Amino acid sequence: MKTKLFLFDIDGTLLTSGGAGEKALSLAIKDLFGCDDNLSKIEIAGCTDSGIARQIFALHGIEPAPENFSRLFEAYLQHLAGTLPGTPGRLLPGIVELLEKLRTRPEVALALLTGNLAQGAKLKLTHYGVWEYFEFGAFADDHHDRNQLGKFAKARALEKHGVEFAPENIYVLGDTPHDIACGRAIGAKTVAISTGGCSRAQLLEHKPDFFFDDLSDVENVMSVLGF
Secondary structure, eight states: OOOEEEEEOOBTTTEEOTTHHHHHHHHHHHHHHOOOOOSTTSOOTTOOHHHHHHHHHHHHTOOOOHHHHHHHHHHHHHHHHHHGGGSOOEEOTTHHHHHHHHHTOTTEEEEEEOSSOHHHHHHHHHHTTOGGGOSOEEOTTTOSSGGGHHHHHHHHHHHHHSOOOOGGGEEEEESSHHHHHHHHTTTOEEEEETTSSSOHHHHHTTOOSEEESOSOOHHHHHHHTTO
16 A cells, blocks of 8 residues: 655756756747747746746736747747757766665655646656656646645545555655745655755755755665655
């Protein structure tokens, strides 16, 4: 029976796409709206793709109409499929070994809690060979506010396994304060890893339940998390 739910962020936690996502989004904005934007004025780390789109529309005076979101996301995903192969990204230290160990534990369910669109998550994780580790997820398609995504993940966990996971048995892993906040929003244990753009000091300021510089020492990570 599944009793522990691990919810992984993607960018900066599982992998770095080497800027493929930002490049794809910039190309999509230029294609659709004629805007040259390197996204330097947009908060990206830890934000949802739908939240990022809202920032872009506000910055450029674009109507935040449903059809504009749909057009932008469609163009972004098309460009992402093209930018991933030519961008020097990688899986982050320890990820495959950790996922392998966790999925052999009969009590563990592995899933995603990410600001990526569902199709964007699939493109990235398939490209780096780890999509099949995850049973389900909560994505930017579900809500633009990352703090709302945990309830979608819990609902899908219940649907998938028939289990209402206790908050103290849910672990939200991520590399930004936004990940810590969204974990807290559902009462989960928060696991911060400084493999993204945030420093150790920035993450520790938000008092995660667990902190790792990276996940390379898998045996230690498993031990600290109670295995």
